[in-house]
Amino acid sequence: MRHILIIGASSAIAERFARLQAVKGERLFLLARDPERLSTLAADLRVRGAAAVEVATLDVDNLEQHGDTIAAAWQTLGKVDITLVAHGTLPDQRHCERDQREMLAALQTNATATLSLLTELANRMEQQGSGSIAVISSVAGDRGRQSNYVYGAAKAAVNVFVQGLQNRLASSGVQVLLIKPGFVDTPMTRDFPKGPLWVQPEVVAKGIAKAIERGRHEVYLPGFWRLIMLVIRLVPTTIFKRLKL
Amino acid sequence: MEVFGWGRYPRQQAALLLPRSARELPQLLEQGAGIAAGMHRSYGDSALAERVFSSRAMNHFLAFNEATGELRCEAGVTLADIMDAFIPRGWFLPVVPGTRFVSVGGAIASDIHGKNHHLDGCFSQHLRSLTLMQASGEQFVCSPSENPELFHATCGGMGLTGIITEATLLLRRQAAADVEQTTYKADSLEQALALFENNPDASYSVAWIDCLASGRKQGRSLVMLGEHASAGGARQQPGQKLSVPVDMPRLLLNRYSIAAFNSLYFHRQRQHCATRRVSYDSYFFPLDGISQWNRLYGRQGFVQYQCVLPKATARQGLSKLLDAINRHGAGSFLAVLKLFGAANENYLSFPQEGYTLAVDFKVEDSLWEFLDQLDRQVLDCGGRVYLAKDARLSEKMFKQMYPSWERLAEVRALTGADKRFSSRQSQRLGI
Numbered sequence: 001m002r003h004i005l006i007i008g009a010s011s012a013i014a015e016r017f018a019r020l021q022a023v024k025g026e027r028l029f030l031l032a033r034d035p036e037r038l039s040t041l042a043a044d045l046r047v048r049g050a051a052a053v054e055v056a057t058l059d060v061d062n063l064e065q066h067g068d069t070i071a072a073a074w075q076t077l078g079k080v081d082i083t084l085v086a087h088g089t090l091p092d093q094r095h096c097e098r099d100q101r102e103m104l105a106a107l108q109t110n111a112t113a114t115l116s117l118l119t120e121l122a123n124r125m126e127q128q129g130s131g132s133i134a135v136i137s138s139v140a141g142d143r144g145r146q147s148n149y150v151y152g153a154a155k156a157a158v159n160v161f162v163q164g165l166q167n168r169l170a171s172s173g174v175q176v177l178l179i180k181p182g183f184v185d186t187p188m189t190r191d192f193p194k195g196p197l198w199v200q201p202e203v204v205a206k207g208i209a210k211a212i213e214r215g216r217h218e219v220y221l222p223g224f225w226r227l228i229m230l231v232i233r234l235v236p237t238t239i240f241k242r243l244k245l
Numbered sequence: 246m247e248v249f250g251w252g253r254y255p256r257q258q259a260a261l262l263l264p265r266s267a268r269e270l271p272q273l274l275e276q277g278a279g280i281a282a283g284m285h286r287s288y289g290d291s292a293l294a295e296r297v298f299s300s301r302a303m304n305h306f307l308a309f310n311e312a313t314g315e316l317r318c319e320a321g322v323t324l325a326d327i328m329d330a331f332i333p334r335g336w337f338l339p340v341v342p343g344t345r346f347v348s349v350g351g352a353i354a355s356d357i358h359g360k361n362h363h364l365d366g367c368f369s370q371h372l373r374s375l376t377l378m379q380a381s382g383e384q385f386v387c388s389p390s391e392n393p394e395l396f397h398a399t400c401g402g403m404g405l406t407g408i409i410t411e412a413t414l415l416l417r418r419q420a421a422a423d424v425e426q427t428t429y430k431a432d433s434l435e436q437a438l439a440l441f442e443n444n445p446d447a448s449y450s451v452a453w454i455d456c457l458a459s460g461r462k463q464g465r466s467l468v469m470l471g472e473h474a475s476a477g478g479a480r481q482q483p484g485q486k487l488s489v490p491v492d493m494p495r496l497l498l499n500r501y502s503i504a505a506f507n508s509l510y511f512h513r514q515r516q517h518c519a520t521r522r523v524s525y526d527s528y529f530f531p532l533d534g535i536s537q538w539n540r541l542y543g544r545q546g547f548v549q550y551q552c553v554l555p556k557a558t559a560r561q562g563l564s565k566l567l568d569a570i571n572r573h574g575a576g577s578f579l580a581v582l583k584l585f586g587a588a589n590e591n592y593l594s595f596p597q598e599g600y601t602l603a604v605d606f607k608v609e610d611s612l613w614e615f616l617d618q619l620d621r622q623v624l625d626c627g628g629r630v631y632l633a634k635d636a637r638l639s640e641k642m643f644k645q646m647y648p649s650w651e652r653l654a655e656v657r658a659l660t661g662a663d664k665r666f667s668s669r670q671s672q673r674l675g676i
Contacts, residue, residue: 023330040266040305040319047306047316048330187302190263 001051002026003077007058007117008087010037012186013136016205017084022050029073029080031058032087060087060113061105070120079128082212083121085114085135090188096150103150110154115161122165125174132175132212135162139182139220142229145245166217178218179208182225248297251539252288254546254608254636257669259295265302267319267410271382273298274408280668281408283348284323287355288549289636290669291403298408300350306330307411314416315373320350320409327416332525336416339371343581345530350409355633356401356594360449360471360529363586367596369400370589373413377406380665384410389590398656401594403632405653405671406662423474424449424528427520430511434464434563438600441468441584448472449528455507456580456604457500459571463564465511466582471528488536492544498607500574510579542607549577550616551595551603551631552623553585559600562626566619570604573615577605592649595631603634613637632670640675650676 004021006014009030018028022045030053032038038055045053054076058069074080091106118135125131140148141155159178166176183189183198199222207221220226232245249256262279264270273279279296300321307317314336316327324338325345331337342357351357352368353375365371374388377399387396399406431437437452444450449471458465532538539547554562563582581603588597606612620642623630629646630638644650654676657663 036268037266040307043307044305047309187263187265 002081003029003079005029005031005073005077005080005083007031007060007083007085009041009055010034011086011088012188012201013181013184013204013208014084014086015041016201017086017208018045019048020205020209022046022048022053025049025051027051027077028053029077030055031069031073033057033059060117061109063113063116066113066116066120070117070124074124080125080131082132082134083125084208085117085121085133087113088136088188091150093148093150106150107154110151111157114154114158118161118165122169122174126169126172129173131173132177133165134177134179134208134212136179136181136208137162139180139225139229142180143232143240145240145243147245175212175215175217177208177211177216179204179211179221180219180225180229181221182228248282248285248293249546250285250287250289250292250636252547252549252605252608252634252636253539253542253544254548255290255293255669256546257290257293257295259293259297261297261299263299263302267303267378267384270298270378270408270410274378274380274382274665278665278667280666280671281320281350281354281404283321283351284346286344286347286351288634290673291355291632291635291671292351293669294667300348300408303410314418315413316416317411317413318349319411320348320353322349323347324349324352327414328525331416332419332422335418335420337419337525339365339415339417340368341529343530344533345526346533349412349414353400353409353412354402354404356589356591357633358583358585358596360451360583362596363445363450363584364448366586367400367589367591367594369396369591369594371415371417372400373415375399375409375413376411377408378410379407380661394652394656395660397591398653400589401591401632402653403593403670404668405666405676406656406660407666419473421474421476422525423522424471424525425474425520426523426528427470427518428514429468429470429518430514430516431464431466431468433461434466434560434567437464437466437468437582438560438563440470441600444470450584452582453510454580454582454602455511456567456570456577457504457507458511459567463567463571467511467514469528474522487534489538489540490536492540493542495543495545495607497543498541503577507579542605545608547577547605547607548612548616548636549603549605549634550619551601551634552619552628553595553597553599553601553631554623554626554628555597555599558626558628562622562628563600563602565622566602569615569619569622573611575606575609575612580604592653593632593647595629595633597629599628601631603631617642632674635670638674640673643674650674 010032028050042053042055089109096103137158138155140152141159144152162178181204185198186201204221211219247256248259280294281298282292283300303319303321305319309316340359356367356369358367374386376384376386378384429440447470452466452468454466583601585596
């Protein structure tokens with residue numbers, strides 16, 4: 001039976017991932033903002049077969065809370081086999097362009113909070129000498145583009161930080177997995193028109209589980225995004241800056 | 246955005262609201278009227294309105310009692326979710342419809358039936374209770390013993406009493422996942438009906454009927470009886486191997502192609518009678534394997550006409566219906582015939598003792614008058630039409646077919662549901 005810590009547990013992908021683990025009879029510790037939602041989630045996971053589900057509230061924007069919350073999770077679980085960092089918001093790019101505070105808030109939730117949590121997590125996992133840290137980033141972090149560069153910048157910060165962790169923790173027995181989903185149909189992307197590239201959160205959750213099993217360090221989900229982003233990264237700037245992506 | 250039912254006709258511009266829990270509903274209700282929707286598997290306009298309260302995000306299990314098989318869950322949980330989670334643990338649903346992609350809320354609101362109605366009745370007959378949110382935003386627990394009027398109005402009530410937020414279902418123990426299927430070739434309607442009559446204890450029965458065969462071959466069908474296998478067979482994850490990703494051209498399904506398909510399908514079994522073991526999914530949900538099969542009917546969509554005829558008039562009545570369908574020249578590539586047991590106490594529940602026939606028709610100008618004609622035949626036989634499939638039934642016909650509509654209307658008026666919950670269908674039917 002494995003011990004799994006999920007930050008941002010009420011996000012669509014995290015929920016599907018938690019369900020996959022519950023069916024396997026694992027033990028789960030969920031962190032999210034809303035206690036009622038946490039309790040519904042916990043009930044669902046118990047019915048599906050989780051060995052045990054514990055919850056605690058965490059607003060990732062309260063940076064001072066991170067240390068204590070993670071300490072409490074470790075206290076309860078003893079050992080943590082997998083941590084999934086899944087919280088996030090999708091800011092309105094145009095609003096962020098006009099409103100500095102909104103831009104800073106987006107960066108706080110999607111970059112600063114993540115890096116702060118990872119700092120705690122990395123130290124604990126390193127001490128433990130085993131386990132996996134899986135971080136949900138995005139293809140948006142691979143290259144800045146006019147339609148979402150605030151979100152992209154935050155994810156890019158996460159990407160480089162995680163690369164650093166991978167380097168630091170390489171010989172410590174800890175797996176660090178960077179997850180880059182493409183377009184996923186979730187409440188976060190509710191207002192976007194959906195097309196053929198869009199997938200359901202279940203698909204991404206399954207991909208994450210598989211990547212963790214296989215000890216991967218980076219995964220694009222679905223896989224075809226690796227090729228798409230390779231092309232996007234290779235387009236020369238003189239051309240790229242004139243595109244309307 | 247545009248919303249539509251499984252028949253893809255009619256379509257409606259709607260605001261699709263996605264509350265993540267029942268807590269968010271009262272505020273949405275205050276903002277205006279609308280109708281609840283789950284997976285949009287009803288065929289017509291029962292879940293169409295300018296505002297649609299979708300249960301898609303309310304999809305959590307809440308509690309399960311291993312000793313009794315009672316499962317409490319939110320209304321957006323689908324039967325597929327339940328089966329995926331519980332069949333491997335040795336449980337199944339006592340009543341399942343022809344597709345597993347329906348929500349619990351939808352299953353209750355349409356009071357769905359399956360291939361075992363003659364023995365096990367409708368979905369609502371295996372509910373311990375349901376929780377209904379009324380126009381006021383208050384929630385009420387309803388069951389045959391608690392708030393019974395509200396229960397009987399809500400089961401089969403097409404969302405017109407409020408929003409179902411939760412339900413407690415009774416699952417049934419079942420060791421094996423496979424079905425022993427015995428298929429008979431019936432060369433005529435007489436033979437098909439005789440097979441149903443002579444196998445009243447078959448756990449499951451359904452006939453795929455060639456609705457375009459005429460003369461002595463009229464009503465030729467493959468009658469498939471089913472029993473749960475006693476042991477073995479872990480359920481394989483059902484996939485969708487085929488898909489129809491775009492609308493097919495109008496002409497693809499026409500009298501000739503359909504007749505040809507039906508012929509081939511009827512003759513795919515050489516023997517008069519054959520038994521084989523099939524997977525759960527292929528017996529109960531044969532069409533679920535083809536993703537978006539409803540697109541075969543093209544962009545303008547189709548209407549499914551499902552009616553029930555009482556036993557006494559069924560033989561003649563079905564024959565007349567098949568005659569009419571033949572003369573009209575259009576029909577579906579497989580029509581379905583099933584045996585029903587007695588009706589229950591729900592006000593708008595569809596099944597009554599007799600035989601039910603379901604046929605798909607492509608949407609075209611000549612369809613409306615033709616279906617009105619079928620309505621008259623059905624009414625003359627003492628039967629009625631299924632609202633979950635309906636897209637065009639008239640108010641006059643509806644009120645004659647469902648005399649208990651007045652009891653639903655009373656409940657609606659009493660609870661204020663008439664001001665808050667309505668669909669294009671309810672407006673057309675005058676409830």
